Structures are given as structure tokens and as C-alpha cells.
Amino acid sequence: MRLLVMNPNTTVSMTASIRATATAVAAPGTQIIAAEPLWGPESIEGHFDGFLSAAAVLDRLATLDTPFDALVMAGFGEPGREGAQELLDVPVLDITESAAQMAMMLGRTYGIVTTLDRSVPQIRDRLLTAGLLQRCAAVHGTGLGVLELEADPERTVEVITETAREVVRAGAEVICLGCGGMAGLQERVAAALGVPVVDGVAAAVKFAEAVVGLGLTTSTARSFAPPRPKAIGSWPLSAHLPLGPARGGSRNTEFSPQTSDI
Template identity: 55%
Template sequence: MRILVANVNTTETMTEGIAEAARAVASAGTEIVPITPAFGAESCEGNFESYLAAIAVMDAVVRYDGQYDAVIQAGYGEHGREGLQELLTVPVVDITEAAASTAMYLGRSYSVVTTLDRAVPLIEDRLILAGLHDRCASVRSSGMSVLELESEPERAIEAIVAEAQLAVDVDRAEVIVLGCGGMAELKDRVVERCGVPVVDGVQAAVAVAEGLVNLGLSTSKVRTYAPPRPKRVTGFPSR
């Protein structure tokens, strides 16, 4: 099967990192096709950038000229998954949700460790809307920006481990979710230091997407995610 994995920002090196993380867990017969939006922000750290990413990801996916079996939206806590579900007939998996529902199989509660403090509310909102917030012990920020994760990996690990440990000890999390599309390579380091399962959203989403395709399941079209009604629309680049 072929899975499109859409980065939410315009930084190509992050797209590559995401693709690498996805391929590391994909099954033998699964092809990972990374996509970078044609416009948007170089990193998504707030609502304005996230709303723009929502449109940019829809644009990039609709533009993609080829067959595919599932789409992963590889931004943590970002807007847009519902729009993709309206536009497509294949399953759409958001990494925020895939990570949370995967973590819930592994322990009684999970915490998310993300980048900047301002990302916390966006993540909480997505988890609430997805109905996956009940077992969320906390969403904690490491204070590192998305781009600093790439440029300062050692400092990032220390900051993430420190918050993960507080999540386990104080918030009573039993599983840690890495709350950013570009954190997969830090995963083993956090496992080693904290002694609890650590879930990377991109990788969890690959497993979920493969599962849905194997089960022959896709988005319900009866109400919320019915296709857009025919009407005059301007300004959506790919139309």
C-alpha cells in the first residue's frame, strides 16, 4: 500500500525526518510518500500558522497526482484533519490522535511532551475534540521551538527527558507521547532515561493507517465528513 505522509510546515528537512521515521516502522509492502506543503510557515507554532497549514496540507494532498491508500497528517496538535476527511475517500490519520490512542493501549494514562508552551492549548483542544483527552495526564512543554529540536538535539533531549520524568512522577503518566512531528529520533533516548513506553506520533500513525487499510475501513460519509457540496469556491489553490 501507499501512504501519503504530509508535513504541515514548509521545511523540507523536517519532511525528510518524518519520512524516515515513518519508513522505520512501515511494513514491507508499504510505500511512504512524503509531502511538503507548497506554502505556509517554516514551523507551526500557533493558530494562525496551523490554520494556514490546514489549507496548505489539503492543497498538497489534493494536488498529489497518483494513487494512495491513506493519508497521515504529520503535525502535532494542528488543525485540518476534518477537512481532509471531507475531501478524500481514503482514511486520514492525524498523528496527535494516533499517538494518543496508541498510548492508551500501553498504560492507564499518558502525557504529551511538546515544544513551546503555546503549543499546549492547541494539543489539548485536538485531544478534547477527538475524545481522547480523558486519559491524558498532562501536556507539558519542553520550551524548545520546533526548529531548535533540529538544531540543538542534545539540549532538546535533556529538556524533554526532564518534562517526561515530571509527567511520570508528578502527573502520574505511565506512557509518554512525543508531541511534535520531528521528535522520532529522540524516542529511544527518552525510553532509556525514563523507563516508560514512548510513542512517536508519526510512527503510531503509520501503524494505524496500515491497520485501517488492512481492515478495509475508511471515513464515514453520512454526515460530518460528507464531501463538500457543489458550490462556487475561490482561492483554494488546487481548485
């Protein structure tokens, strides 16, 4: 089984961290492929970044020339998942819904610790659309920007843990880490809190393995039917724009060597 884990921003070091977490929890025989878009924002902190990233991720998927059995989208609360479900004929899971679904199996209520406070409404909207908001006790931001998560790992864990304590006081029985850049921190935060902590990347990988193992995929009966054929100007974008040596500039450019052995 081959799972593609897509970091929605263009920060390669974050792709590497996400891949490490996915690989650590993957079952024997599951191969993890990690990638990021060829263009787009270096981090996603708001609707503008999110919609740019969604287009860049779909562009990356449209130009990809390697087989995979399921896609894990590693952006928390960001748009684009539904478009990928229409585009691909394999299961598509995102870390927001996967984390919440797993958390609800472990406790009556859950809460989310994310990055900046401005991300909170976006995450709550995503949960509402997915029908998962009712059992969410709270969503709190740490005040750390996405790229700050890697700057000082010890401080990052301390701030996440303290924010998670606030979420527990608000009624959460399980904590979800609300950013792909927090991947791999769940054990340290759980040890400090004494409650289960769910990492969305890990949860999505395990759900993806289960769905593929059961021979299931996205329904195309209605909501996620394939896109209707039509002319789309300059699409896919990465097939037309020179993107420079750092990202490559042609269709089916290989994954970043730092994150994949393809």
C-alpha cells in the same frame, strides 16, 4: 500499500526526518511517500500558523497527482484533519489522536511532551474534541521552538527527557512525543525514563496500515461527507500563484526531491 505522510510545515529537512521514521516502522510492502505544502509557515507554533498550514495542506492534497492508500497528517494538535477527511476517499489519520490512542493501550494514563508552552492549550483542545483528554495526566512544553529541535539533537533529547520526567511525576504512565519534529527520538527517551514512549508518526503509520489492511475508510454518512460543489475563488491556490523555483509554481508539482523519489 502506499502511505502519504504530510508534514504540515514547509521545512524540507523536517519532512525528511518524518519520512525516515515512517519508513523505519512501515511493514514490508508499504511504501512511504513524504511531502510538505508548497506554501505556508516554516513551523507551526500557534493558532495563526496552524490555520494557515491547514489551508496549505488541503491545497497540496487538492493538487496532488499521485495515488495513495491512506494519509498520515504529521502535525500535533493542529487543525485540518477533518477537512482532509471530507476531501479524500482514503483513510486519514493524524499523529495526535494516533499517539494518544496507542498510549491508552499501554497504560492507564498518558502524558505529552511538546515544544513551546503556547502549544499546550491547542493540544488539549484537540484531545478534548477527540474524547481523549480524560486519561491525559499532563501536557508540558519543553520551551524549544519547532525549528530548534534540529539545531542541537543532543540538547533536544536532554530537554525532552527532563520534561517527560515532570510529566511522569504528574501521573503519566506512558509518554507521547507531541511534535512531528520529535520523530525518531522515542527509543532514547524511553531508555532514560523506563516507561513506554510513543512517537505519533510511527503510531499513525501502523494504524494506517491496519485500517487499509482491513479494507476500511472514513465514513461519509454524515460528519465527513464530501464537500458540496460550489465556487471557491482562486482555489486551489497553488494552481494560480507563482511560488518560485524553490517550491515550483504549477498544479501537480512534484514532491521535494529531498523527501521523495517520485
